[in-house]
Amino acid sequence: MRLIIRDDSASVGEYIGQYIAKRRINDFCPTPERPFVLGLPTGSSPIPTYKCLIRLVKDGKLSFRNVVTFNMDEYVGLPEDHPESYHTFMFREFFSQVDIDPKNVNILDGNAADLVEECNAYEEKIRALGGIELFLGGIGEDGHIAFNEPGSSLSSRTRIKTLAYETILANARFFGNDVAAVPRMALTVGVKTVLDAREVVVVVTGQRKALALSMAIENGVNHLWTLSALQTHPLALIVVDEDATAELRVKTVKYFKSIERVQEEVEAAQEKLAKRKRI
Numbered sequence: 001m002r003l004i005i006r007d008d009s010a011s012v013g014e015y016i017g018q019y020i021a022k023r024r025i026n027d028f029c030p031t032p033e034r035p036f037v038l039g040l041p042t043g044s045s046p047i048p049t050y051k052c053l054i055r056l057v058k059d060g061k062l063s064f065r066n067v068v069t070f071n072m073d074e075y076v077g078l079p080e081d082h083p084e085s086y087h088t089f090m091f092r093e094f095f096s097q098v099d100i101d102p103k104n105v106n107i108l109d110g111n112a113a114d115l116v117e118e119c120n121a122y123e124e125k126i127r128a129l130g131g132i133e134l135f136l137g138g139i140g141e142d143g144h145i146a147f148n149e150p151g152s153s154l155s156s157r158t159r160i161k162t163l164a165y166e167t168i169l170a171n172a173r174f175f176g177n178d179v180a181a182v183p184r185m186a187l188t189v190g191v192k193t194v195l196d197a198r199e200v201v202v203v204v205t206g207q208r209k210a211l212a213l214s215m216a217i218e219n220g221v222n223h224l225w226t227l228s229a230l231q232t233h234p235l236a237l238i239v240v241d242e243d244a245t246a247e248l249r250v251k252t253v254k255y256f257k258s259i260e261r262v263q264e265e266v267e268a269a270q271e272k273l274a275k276r277k278r279i
């Protein structure tokens, strides 16, 4: 697992946006027959990343024409056009501002007549497309990834989930601070659905997430902090701001910063070599 530390949430968004655009989507050269399959989160943490991706599309440096997306989760029973539904969030903050074909957008339907069937069909659709290339995720204060609350099975797949009271309280800020207005259930991809992606990138910003970050990377894999399951993934990247490192040991922060410096040296050397070969 790699941990990248940036000064603030804007620089985190810039880092992830550039990484997904240049190193992933553009290098993949997606086509209609071979689209890039991208998993996406909601929440305030990914907004700077979405802003960066939108800017790159507007500057002509990136296109979502051949990208298929799968969102992580959606509330159960909240009308799709509710201002706080994840459908509304995604179209408002991202999809309406990039060149994606709405047919290529997949978001779980929390109002489906048969919710179990809805979840199973979601998994099936991901499989039929060859799996998710890169899953971008965010976490809750209790370390949940998507809506995989503490105690979720680390082998879980897309399913209905009852929200933890902590999460209901944390999300009340989006519902006029009315705790009663926050839906109690959600549909969410499972921990295993995320782990099955070929690459996972997680954004963690703000001091509120500091304990979750330390539990996920400085302690063992534990279903009480579902982000920790990322330790078992072959290609995982967590990008955080300085505030989110507040509970990490100084030694841990220094270690990951030194790894990044070495990585930059290696990349610069490779770039030099590639240039010399081109001459």
Ligand SMILES: N[C@@H]1[C@@H](O)[C@H](O)[C@@H](COP(=O)(O)O)O[C@@H]1O
Pocket (backbone or CB within 6 Å): 041, 042, 043, 044, 045, 046, 072, 073, 137, 138, 139, 140, 145, 146, 147, 167
């Ligand atoms: N289900 C979503 C998560 O997928 C998201 O990661 C989390 C963080 O939200 P924020 O980034 O606003 O802290 O919010 C909700 O709980």
